[in-house]
Amino acid sequence: MIYIIDHKDSFTHNIVHQFAKFDKNIECENFNKINYSKLNKADVILLSPGPGSPKDYPISSKIYKKYKNKKKIIGICLGFQQILFNENGKIIKQKKIYHGFQSLVKVTNKKSLFIKNKEFKVGRYHSLKLKEPFFSKNFEITMRCKISNVAMAIENQIDQIYGFQFHPESFLTENGNLLIKKILSA
Amino acid sequence: MKKNFYLEKLYNSKKPFIIYKVRDGYDLYTDFSEKIFLNNKNINNFLKKIKKKETKNKPLNLHIGFFGYEILCNLNGIKIPKQKDLKFPKGIFYKPETIVQIRKNITIKSSYKNYKKLFKKKYFISNKILSPFKINIDITKYKKIFKKFSKKIKEGKTYQIKICTKYKNKSTINPVNFFWKLMKTNAAPESFMIRDKNYSIVSCSPETLIEKKGNIIKTKPIAGTLRKTQKTNIRNALSYFRNNIKETKEHNMIVDMERSDLSKVCKPGTVRLSKIKYVEEYKHLYHYVTKIEGVLQKNISIKNIIVAMMPGGSVIGCPKVSTLNLLNLQEKESRNIFTGSFGFIKFNGDMRFNIIIRSILNYKNISEISVASGAVVDSTAINEFKENYIKAKSLIDLYK
Numbered sequence: 330m331i332y333i334i335d336h337k338d339s340f341t342h343n344i345v346h347q348f349a350k351f352d353k354n355i356e357c358e359n360f361n362k363i364n365y366s367k368l369n370k371a372d373v374i375l376l377s378p379g380p381g382s383p384k385d386y387p388i389s390s391k392i393y394k395k396y397k398n399k400k401k402i403i404g405i406c407l408g409f410q411q412i413l414f415n416e417n418g419k420i421i422k423q424k425k426i427y428h429g430f431q432s433l434v435k436v437t438n439k440k441s442l443f444i445k446n447k448e449f450k451v452g453r454y455h456s457l458k459l460k461e462p463f464f465s466k467n468f469e470i471t472m473r474c475k476i477s478n479v480a481m482a483i484e485n486q487i488d489q490i491y492g493f494q495f496h497p498e499s500f501l502t503e504n505g506n507l508l509i510k511k512i513l514s515a
Numbered sequence: 516m517k518k519n520f521y522l523e524k525l526y527n528s529k530k531p532f533i534i535y536k537v538r539d540g541y542d543l544y545t546d547f548s549e550k551i552f553l554n555n556k557n558i559n560n561f562l563k564k565i566k567k568k569e570t571k572n573k574p575l576n577l578h579i580g581f582f583g584y585e586i587l588c589n590l591n592g593i594k595i596p597k598q599k600d601l602k603f604p605k606g607i608f609y610k611p612e613t614i615v616q617i618r619k620n621i622t623i624k625s626s627y628k629n630y631k632k633l634f635k636k637k638y639f640i641s642n643k644i645l646s647p648f649k650i651n652i653d654i655t656k657y658k659k660i661f662k663k664f665s666k667k668i669k670e671g672k673t674y675q676i677k678i679c680t681k682y683k684n685k686s687t688i689n690p691v692n693f694f695w696k697l698m699k700t701n702a703a704p705e706s707f708m709i710r711d712k713n714y715s716i717v718s719c720s721p722e723t724l725i726e727k728k729g730n731i732i733k734t735k736p737i738a739g740t741l742r743k744t745q746k747t748n749i750r751n752a753l754s755y756f757r758n759n760i761k762e763t764k765e766h767n768m769i770v771d772m773e774r775s776d777l778s779k780v781c782k783p784g785t786v787r788l789s790k791i792k793y794v795e796e797y798k799h800l801y802h803y804v805t806k807i808e809g810v811l812q813k814n815i816s817i818k819n820i821i822v823a824m825m826p827g828g829s830v831i832g833c834p835k836v837s838t839l840n841l842l843n844l845q846e847k848e849s850r851n852i853f854t855g856s857f858g859f860i861k862f863n864g865d866m867r868f869n870i871i872i873r874s875i876l877n878y879k880n881i882s883e884i885s886v887a888s889g890a891v892v893d894s895t896a897i898n899e900f901k902e903n904y905i906k907a908k909s910l911i912d913l914y915k
Contacts, residue, residue, distance in 0.1 A: 339776070339833050340834070341775060343771060346781075346786060350784060379834065380671060380672050380837040422669055426668065426669065428891065429763070429765060429768035452767065454768065454771075456670065457671050496771070500767075500791075501771075
């Protein structure tokens, strides 16, 4: 079962439908209305996109810390930043803001599940980004924006934690389903 | 249009009626046997009991009316702080007993045999302007709000937010006269008018929010408007939208948001873009439009659909809930009908709803016209303020 924690975003149900392609059993609840018995039974926890920054959502941070290393965790956009934030990363404002922006992303790390140097178009909705340099045990930055070099994906194969700054579920993202399929079967 | 004796009589009476644009003409509804005032308490019951046994007179098996902005926020669990308001109803739905189908020819269907005689005295209301139009937010105030919201965008609290301004005057209007004048210049696909005893609404809304037939649901968000000039045509309008980064980003955002709203009530895998980023041409402008549709899940109620889709995202901003909260904290005056929805729900559960924009509400001898345009990162306060005026202008011109 996949448990989606919704940070009251307007894209969350696109994610629900995208993940439903690979797992029929999906629960989606607002971050302030978590059903902990269901959450406990989940194989995968997904932290959704949403407004604001990771520090605005202490409940989601708690859940991340509790289930790290016990369940597969996936973060998208705000969810991606929440993972980094809880791994002592700093989330900062960026000068150029990307809302509804399609840009080219490149796989930059050979430890990625995806083929190094592969490039594809993605949809982005974020005004904040990861401050670099960023180091955390077992975490690799695996994709970057081709133009600005901003971190676009992280992977931690050992603890099974994956995050995308862009939106795999957006109609602007090429091969979004393939990305999700691969990390769900990893 | 041909003169019709029945219509002339109706227009010159006090009898309430509603006109709604359809593809090849207009449907006029009248002889209302029920009039339901909605409030936060009775709305659930209203939506639950709306599916009824059909009668023989098929085009009359429906309730037609509107949801105001506030009641839609409430359905979504969003409370609005106290605002100045006219005490205008939060929503009204009517059950018509007579329909006049205005096409090349006029067809009248009624549940009443004597519908032609159901008129009282002659009555005519003339257009009178008692005070000039005033805007509720001037450019200085607007710039301040704009700056505040731009900061919220940089902090990621909202990705796009539509600032609403309101033009008001004291006036009495003849809505029939206004509506047909407006339809000559701008017969937008979701146009409608309501004339009731103590209020009227005249609208040339272009935007369809919900079209539900059986288990298929469609929406058609508009994001992007270009004024027509002698140099523009549909082809260069398309390349204008495609090359304009601001318009493209706004449009993309609305498409993903509407996909997500539909996904709340549709079967996984069925939501698709049936026509993507194309241009619709109107008499004075071009719109950048995408059509999205899906197949409804089983056991989805009418309320589920209304809550998932309303208020329509394209006129609010994104993400919807946090943006609504920002707007509600900012706005000192009730939106009334603006960014609510007008349309009908049939007894079999089918429905059609628009988004109430480009509309005049006349109530207690006050006319109000609300408009909104988007603050996104690339927009400037002055341009958006002007865009608001352009949107209101064709309606304000009716008073001349």
